[in-house]
Amino acid sequence: MAARKGNTNAVRGTNDSSTLSKCSMSQHGYFKDHFLKYxxxxxxxxxxxxxxGYYIRTKAIDWILQSFLCHFSDVTAQVVSLGAGYDSSCFRLLSEGAKSTFIEIDFPQTVHNKSSIIKSTPELHRLLQDPVFDEGSATVPLRSKQYSLVGVDLCNVGFLEQTLSSLISFSQPTLLLSECVMTYMDVKDSQRLIEWVCKEFDNSIFVTYEQVHPNDGFGLVMQEHFRTLGSPLKAVNTFPTLQSQEERYLCAGYGVVDARDMNSAYQQLLSDSERQRIENMELFDEFPEWHLKCAHYTLVLASKGDCSPLHKKVTQEVPLITCGVCQEGTFKLSPVAMENCDPSLSRYGHASVVLTGDTMLLIGGYGPEHGKHSRLGNCLLLHYNRAGRWVTSKLDIIDAAILPAMMHHTATKTSDGRVIIFGGRQSPKSASNVCYQLTNFMDNLDSSNVGAHQSHNKWKIEVVKAKGQLPLPRYKHSAVNVQAMDGTELIIIFGGRTNTGVALDNCSVFSINSNTWEEVVFDGEMPTARFSHSCFTWKNSVYIIGGLGSDFIPLNSIYKLSIETDTRIVSKQLKLFDFPYQYASPAVCHGDVAYLIGGICCQGDGTTGVVTIHLSTMTWSQCGVPADHRVILANHTAHYWRDNNIVTLGGGGNCFSFGTHYNSVYSLQLT
Incomplete structure (x- = not known):
């Protein structure tokens, strides 16, 4: 490892944290490596x-390690780990019969500590042939026939070369691994290291795992996390994309280079059965955060000499996903003017409706309350006042305790002013099918006075006692209000996830007039099971777009549901050429245009910008959203407001180990 004195301890701290996470991952059965616990x-x-996150990191690196060892099984190949920390891969590989030479390099203090652990652990040191433990050595405290520990500053390539010259051959096939190491080095030092490796190792493959996409919402949170720890990411802004990472190694002299993010690794490296095993390991419901994390880490392979055929072979066997997000122009996203807003306005996984032109209601979700992060059971009014600012007030609800703290439910406003809340969950194992209704005692909401006069906020909540068969418990479903062709007002519920995590493909209809539930089987082409999809209404029809399918892979299919009556719905799949695969994109329909606002995909930085669909011609385009603010457009809601503006409410998520992020309220200018 390498770092200046000021952040040496902080960088070593990342090794300790990473080791604990890898060990927990292994202990829970994701990847077998019982040496980690030592x-x-x-x-x-x-x-x-x-x-x-640590599973796919470990799996991707193990894939290239195993491929390298297998390809060079007939010769003495070498694995040199730059900044190895407490990684245990070499012991796992030695226990599996690997014949290569392993060299691990890190801070002198780290390698001395590791040497002591190995010496005091029989299961570790008995894997080594003729080990020599030299606690007095400043640079090589442990040397054996197949494994050695080296304490050298990676910034000092001259001393590194001198130390390694007695341990390895620079002409033998060599895999050099930098796993979240060079990112903590000054760029000039890391570049000098890469160029030295390329020059000195005639037949080598350089494997690098580190961060990319630093300047979108997730990337900004990621950077701030490492700055706070005292170990800032020093290379990520110089090499921010997969393409720039590839150019980095090409410029250093490597002939064959490719970079893939961890979304590509998860989809391409794993078999269907292995992915299914991982999906069944623990009930999991943080897909936006998962795909964003994977989009922000890359595995770079750079090879020369005898290692280039191996590189080309593995790339052919596991091809890169090369399609990207094609964006035409940008929309402007700006924070709105706020005044004395309740802290719980910052939330995600909530539901929201427009009550009047300038008054919106947020229900539930996950956010800060009483000094901690938790699921929310409150309802918050957001109003645009005469002073041109947004203000909040808690909804004054009779029998408020009836509404549980929950997230990923839906809220739909009816023509008579009621708000119908359906589904949602507390934990992923506790999906709900309870239906609530909020009724306002005051029909004449005045957004300039709401908050000033609490009588305007007087609402009642109650469980809807409807006839018919309730839908299955679910969350991350869609619910929209639509007028059928026969004039009946209906709420259409489609898709979602169950208590067991299964994606649903059924549709339930709630008749506002008769207070009746009915499960409806579509005529025509049945939409496939999905959740976190987009949904909106236009001209007596409901449109269902994208989402995550039953295999938890983003979809790009579009279905038009023509609502004839409360018992007859005709479904047709629409074909839009090269439409993006995405999910978690709230839909806003205004006039003859629908907008999918933000959301998640598995290409590029993991975000989708804004997709515009012209419904009269069924053509589409996609625009980016400039990363001027720390905004993560996931788990949010969105509504058309006025003057070609869309308001986005809340959103964000648990940004891996980097902390929880909440968006505020933003205005998206459509022109």
Whole structure:
């Protein structure tokens, strides 16, 4: 490892944290490596999102390690780990019969600590042939026939070369691994290291795992996290994309280079059965955060000499996903003027409706309350007052305790002013099918006075006692109000997830007039099971777009549901050429145009910008949203407001191990 004195301890701290996370991931059965526990200071349980992140990191690196060792099984190949920390891969590989030479390099203090652990752990040191433990050595405290530990500053390539010359051959096939290491080095030092490796190792493959896309919402949160730890990411702004990472190694002299993000790795490296095993490991519901994390880490392979055929072979066997997000222009996203707003306005996974032109209602979700982060059971009014500012007030609800703290439910306003709340969940194992209605005692909401006069906020909540068969419990479904062709006012519920995480493909209809539920089987082409899809209404029809399918892969299919009566719905799949695969994009329909605002995909930086669909011609375009603000357009809601503006409410998420982020309220200018 390498770092200046000011952040050496902080960088070493990232090794300790990473070791605990890897160990937790292994202990929970994601990846078998029982040697990790010897290097972990303690056994802790990490969250499923952390487990997944470290699983795909470990799996991707193991894929290229195993490919390298297999390809060069007949010769003495070498694996040199730059900044190895407490990684245990070499012991796992040695226990599996690997014949290569392993060299691990890190801070002198780290390698001395690791040497002591190995010496005091019989299961580790008995894997080594003729080990020599030299606690007095400043640079090589452990040397054996197949494995050595080296304590050298990676910035000092001259001393590094001198130390390695007695341990390895620079002409033998060599895999050099930098796993979240060079990102902490000054760029000039890391570039000098790459150029030195390319020059000195005749037959080598350089494998790098580190961060990309630093300047979108997730990337800004990621950067701030490492700055706060005292270990800032020093290379990510110089090499911010997969393309710039590839150019970095090409300019250093490597002949074959490719970079893939972890979304590509998860889809391309794993078999269908292995992906299914991972999906079944723990009930998981943080897909936007998962795909964003994967989009912000890359595995770069750069090769020369005898290693280039191996590189080309593995790339052919596991091809890169090369399609990207094609964006035409940008929309302007600006924070709105706020005044004395309730902290719980910052939330995600909520539902919202427009009550009047300038008054919106947010219900539930996840956010700050009483000094901690938790699911919310409150309802918050957001109003645009005469002074041109947005203000909030808590909804004054009779029997408010009836509404539980929950997230990923839906809220739909009816023509008579009621708000129908359906579904949602507390934990992923506790989906709901309870239907609530909010009724306002005051029909004449005046957004300039709401908040000033609490009588305007007087609402009643009650469980809807409807006839018919209730829909299955679900969350992350869609619910829209539509007038059928026969004039009946209906709420159409489609898709979602169940308690067991299964994606649903059924549709339930709630008749506003008769207070009746009816499960409806479509005539025509049945939409496939999905959740977190987009949904909107236009001319007596409901449109269902994208979402995550039953295999948890983003969809790009579009279905038009023609609502004839409360029992007859005709479904037709629409074909839009090269339409993006995406999910978690709230839809806003204004006039003859629908807008899908933000959301998640599995290409580029993981975000989708704004997709515009012209409904009269069924053509579409996609625009970016400039990353001028720390905004993560996921788990949010959106509504058309006025003057070609769309207001986005809340959103954000748990940004891996970097902390929880909440958006505020933003205005998206459509012109």
């Amino acid at each position: 290097f972990a200071a303690k056994i802790v349980r990490r969250a499923p999102l952390i487990h997944r």
